[in-house]
Amino acid sequence: MKILLIEDDPILGESLKDYLEENSIFVHWIQDDREVEYIYNFDQYEVVVLDLILKYSRGEDILRQLRNKGIKNPVLILTAKRDIKDKEVCFSYGADDYLTKPFNPKELLLRINALSKRKHIDSVIKIGDLEINIDKKIIKKGAEEIKISKTAWELLYYLIKNRGAVVETERILNYVWGDRPVGDEIVRTYIKELRKILPKDSIKTYKGRGYKLE
Amino acid sequence: MKILLIEDDPILGESLKDYLEENSIFVHWIQDDREVEYIYNFDQYEVVVLDLILKYSRGEDILRQLRNKGIKNPVLILTAKRDIKDKEVCFSYGADDYLTKPFNPKELLLRINALSKRKHIDSVIKIGDLEINIDKKIIKKGAEEIKISKTAWELLYYLIKNRGAVVETERILNYVWGDRPVGDEIVRTYIKELRKILPKDSIKTYKGRGYKLE
DNA sequence: TCTTCTATCAATAAAATCTTCATCTTTTTT
DNA sequence: AAAAAAGATGAAGATTTTATTGATAGAAGA
Incomplete structure (x- = not known):
């Protein structure tokens, strides 16, 4: 923190x-x-x-x-x-x-x-054509709702909480997976999942450092 | 209460x-x-x-x-x-x-x-062909009255209170069963009961996260 | 007592989770 | 500029977790 x-x-x-x-x-x-x-x-x-x-x-x-x-x-x-x-x-x-x-x-x-x-973030966040409702915990693309898994939601939530800032893979791991024994690859896997949903280039990679949303 | x-x-x-x-x-x-x-x-x-x-x-x-x-x-x-x-x-x-x-x-x-x-929400709520009277705790399908158990009612009430939002099993357990020593299965059982009554697909499942009433 | 309600269980189904691999792209280092 | 490193991408798959369903036994109430 x-x-x-x-x-x-x-x-x-x-x-x-x-x-x-x-x-x-x-x-x-x-x-x-x-x-x-x-x-x-x-x-x-x-x-x-x-x-x-x-x-x-x-x-x-x-x-x-x-x-x-x-x-x-x-x-x-x-x-x-x-x-x-x-x-x-x-x-x-x-x-x-x-x-x-x-x-x-x-x-x-x-x-x-x-x-x-x-929570210190707006309860409804717009990223491109996506609307993410933090209170209701749902994601909408126009009228259609997009469901994501628990882990993906947590990762997204963490990125949103820190949007505009580079978040280290280390910190993501710590927030989403806690002390579960997983490697960095899993972060990549879920970042990939999110990229499928989020508008192009909204998650940027900072090699050796982490990721940034927006 | x-x-x-x-x-x-x-x-x-x-x-x-x-x-x-x-x-x-x-x-x-x-x-x-x-x-x-x-x-x-x-x-x-x-x-x-x-x-x-x-x-x-x-x-x-x-x-x-x-x-x-x-x-x-x-x-x-x-x-x-x-x-x-x-x-x-x-x-x-x-x-x-x-x-x-x-x-x-x-x-x-x-x-x-x-x-x-x-504080109550609207005292009469319509879900599909059902009419739910919150104050009187009565569910009607047309003229016919549908009876549900006390527990089922509490669950339904909580879902209505949070309708449109994903509610975690954890929170449901906490609200409906308080600190009684019951497991997650019981939430599933009662969700099943409600689904028998409510219109199809009005309760959506979010695996690993919870349920949402439309 | 008879019925409804409450809670659990087992079998099955369905996702989610995590790993791994092969190939390609981008960035950084030398 | 070439090599090395880090990550992207797509996909497959084994494992685990979670949900559905129907059946059932005990508790509680009428």
Whole structure:
């Protein structure tokens, strides 16, 4: 799992990054909150952790900007203020959870995991002439429904969740097959299955690295 | 009927659970409100009863979080405060009803029943030549009434609630049989029963995934 | 008691899963 | 530019998992 951490305190940032990465959560840590503007692919992050008190802009503004951009990733707010007002403002801007400092890193880890399990993607996704309804778990090509197997669905779901980003074969294996003893070939087999259904070239191969949807 | 009770007061919780269960409402009682995060299947509950004053988080926050997650179950708020503000906040977060402490458990029971009915889908549904009256629990084929067993009805109801969507065997088991120790076969048996009644092909099989009612 | 309901089972059918192979294409390395 | 590596493609097939069907026994209710 990969998260985005927006935290300008170098000490807290460093320690959070360390702790989370020990617990196999990749952390993209941004110290300067102005950098957020230059992140184009939010789909790669399962959760965004945002400190409310930042140097250049107020956390609330960042959150509002993200939501205005149509970014739906779950956002967890970190705040030193116990002020109730702030929490409400954040929730009204679409935060999904918050944590008041000081907090136990384990608590943060738990909450990140809980958030990542929620859906942060549109429930209906269009790829070419295909319409994929995540809620209903069905795929339609015009009026006709296309059935796919469980495994194929899981792979597709994972690609969608990470669409726009290259996902490593390793991570696909881990997500779809868990610790079942299978080799890389199986990913190829199922990628092939999906390519039969999806529009041409919508899954791109990055040799030695992985695949990218869209 | 099964409800979720979020109440950290052990005395009130215990007595509510007892009273409601005497009146054939299964109660999943959570004392530690943090547990809410780990509930993934809210479909199983017809109503959520939430105490506003909890140890670890404010009831409003929990409600807000639930709604942000896209959980649409009817929520009834319990509150000791007679403060109108709070009620308004709750309604703005999407509460469906409230009750101020102290209250008569019978009142709660009545309100739970009212909520569970309000939430219902259209009360009469047509599938092919069948007419299903959800409120009266009656299935008609023309003038003739078709009787089905209680279990079959529960399954049908769940499929109707989720019609158009693939529902996993796992979730069906959870909804219809709860934690009774039964195996997947029983779902198949009852799907078979329903297929005898419903128009041909109205329940589709998704191998390894589940079933879908059109 | 008689009937309906509930749950399981065994035989069979049908997909899904995963591996393997041969051949071809693309990318990377030397 | 040639060689090596990685992946694509198509297909076959063995294995496993899952679903269908009909039969059946026990539980529960009328």
